[in-house]
Every structure is written in structure tokens, then in C-alpha cells.
Amino acid sequence: xxxxxxxxxxxxxxxxxxxxxxxxxxxxxxxxxxxxxxxxxxxxxxxxxxxxxxxxxxxxxxxxxxxxxxxxxxxxxxxxxxxxxxxxxxxxxxxxxxxxxxxxxxxxxxxxxxxxxxxxxxxxxxxxxxxxxxxxxxxxxxxxxxxxxxxxxxxxxxxxxxxxxxxxxxxxxxxxxxxxxxxxxxxxxxxxxxxxxxxxxxxxxxxxxxxxxxxxxxxxxxxxxxxxxxxxxxxxxxxxxxxxxxxxxxxxxxxx
Numbered sequence: 001x002x003x004x005x006x007x008x009x010x011x012x013x014x015x016x017x018x019x020x021x022x023x024x025x026x027x028x029x030x031x032x033x034x035x036x037x038x039x040x041x042x043x044x045x046x047x048x049x050x051x052x053x054x055x056x057x058x059x060x061x062x063x064x065x066x067x068x069x070x071x072x073x074x075x076x077x078x079x080x081x082x083x084x085x086x087x088x089x090x091x092x093x094x095x096x097x098x099x100x101x102x103x104x105x106x107x108x109x110x111x112x113x114x115x116x117x118x119x120x121x122x123x124x125x126x127x128x129x130x131x132x133x134x135x136x137x138x139x140x141x142x143x144x145x146x147x148x149x150x151x152x153x154x155x156x157x158x159x160x161x162x163x164x165x166x167x168x169x170x171x172x173x174x175x176x177x178x179x180x181x182x183x184x185x186x187x188x189x190x191x192x193x194x195x196x197x198x199x200x201x202x203x204x205x206x207x208x209x210x211x212x213x214x215x216x217x218x219x220x221x222x223x224x225x226x227x228x229x230x231x232x233x234x235x236x237x238x239x240x241x242x243x244x245x246x247x248x249x250x251x252x253x254x255x256x
Contacts, residue, residue, distance in 0.1 A: 004234040006033030009082040011130065013039045013063065014091030014144070015047055021144060021191060022091035023050060024226035029087075030055045032230060037081050039063035039074075041092075065092060065122035071129040078133060085133040087233040090126055090143035093119040099157035101200030107157055115157045120164035127172055127183070138180025142232045143169055144225075145185040145244060147252050152208075154201030166244060173242035182241040184232050188225035189217045189248035212256070213249030 010029050014022035015038050026036050036058045040047030044062050051058045059081045064070050078085065095115035099107045123143050127134070134141070146155070148163035166185060173183040190206040199205070209217040228247040231237065246252045 004032040004230060004236065005029055005087075008034045008086040008233070009037070009084060010034045010087040010089065010233060011037045011039065011078060011085055012089040012091070013126070014089070015040065015050055016043070018050060018053060019192065019220075019222065020091070021188060021222040021225045021229070022089065023054075024222045025089055025091070025229045026051075026058065027054055028223070028226050028230045029233065030058070032234075034087075034233075035082060037061065037078055041065075065118060065125055071125055074126075074129040075132050078130065082133075084136040085130055086137060086139045088127065088130055088134065088139070088141045089229060089233070090123050090141065092122050092126070093144070093158065093161070095119065095156075095158040095161065097200070101154050101156065104156040112157050112160075115161045116164055119158065119161035120168050123165055123168050124172060127176070127181075131176075131179075131181075134181055135179045139182070140233045140237075141172070141176075141181065141183045142229050143183075143185045144229075145169075145187040146190075147187045147246065147248065149252065153204045154199060155205060158199070169244075170242045177241060182232075182237070184237075184241060185244045186225055186228045186232065187244050187246045187248060187252065188222075188228070189213070189251060190219060191222045191225070192219045209249060209251055212251045212254045214254065215249050217249035217251070 012026045038058050038060045040060050041064050048060050061077045096111040099111040099115050127141050146162050169183050169185050225247045
């Protein structure tokens, strides 16, 4: 890739460590010519420290997608750095511990509701919060997915939340198409990130890739998924929307 995002302004959520797909997406986006703005939740100082490891400085805006006031003020906060957006990367997901790890049948609704709100509904709330900046020139919203066609070991209500994310992306694509805003997902294979470490039994889930990926998969390498995101942010997919692009070494299509 060379200069795919020259002149574009991209907001990236979910940068927390250098091992994350979000960090590598922000890095690649800058290398491809984009101006990048980051959001962070909770440990903002950590996000700011990680942001300094990008090729170029990137401002960090605090954002809790469950906080209505922060969502309402998000567009204004972004305008302090850029006057419009061409792309948004949704790399946000969370489920309480009792919603993961094989506790599916016993998880209470409060934990399920949190998982769905943060991991799926937030794609809608984030996109609508930034709509005034996206609709000026049209743009691309890309979310991070984990294949929800099947039930995974230990993934439980996060798997259900990813299914909701997939449906949400299609409805957003339907309703925002008239504004020339594309909405797609990248369904990546597992990466040993901080988020992955919070999933009880992650190794059991990830081991599927050791035996079923026809072209292999490196749990330590987030860049293939990040490249998929950057490609969808670019102008090379001008009529692709409501799509799920699998960047998972081919596991999604293997029967056994």
C-alpha cells in the first residue's frame, strides 16, 4: 500500500497497547497519509503514552460509549483537531467476567446488557455522534468483529454481542447509504492483546487457529487485520457496504 489515505481524517477507538489491532490500524493509517485522532476510555494517560509511539503525534479524546454527555460532545471535541472525518474505526468491546468463560447459562441480564451496549449498540451511538463530521463528504465506518456465525468455546455472551454487532452494521449501512457513508466490519482471527487476556479460556479458543487455518495465523501479529481495516477506509471500496471482510487465515470457511 502507498498513500491510500492521503488527505483523509480518521478517528480510531480502542488503542490501549501496541499489540492491539487498533494501534496498528492507527499506525498504518498515518503511514498511508491520514491524519489520525484517537479516543480512549478509563486509562487515558496510558492511551496518551501509547499514542506517542505512533509515527506522528495524535490527539487523544476521552470517550466512554455508555456516557451520553461524552457522546453528545464528541463531535465538538473532534472539531478542535479536524473539521471533518472521512473514517471511523470502532474497536470497542467489553463483557463482564460472568458473561464469559463458560458461564453462558447462568449470566444475569445486567451483564448481558452491558456486553451488548458496549460491544454492539456503541457502533450505532458512536457513528451517530460523529455523523455531523462524516456526512460532510461521506466516509467509511469500520468495526472490528469476531465471526459470529458459530458458537465459540468460552466466548459466550460476547459472541452474542458480536452477532448483534454484525446486524447493527447492516442496518447502519442501509440507513446511511444515502449520505454516502459505508459501514463494514473486519472479522479478524484472535490476537494476544490485552482484551484477549480478559477472556477466560482464550487459549482454548485460539487453539482452533492452530489446526484449521489453511494459510496459517499468527496470534502475535495484528497487522493483517489492520491492513484490512485501512483498505476499507480507503477509496478502493467505494461501493462496498454492509459487508464482513474475514481476515482470519481462512478459518471461517473451514468445516473441520
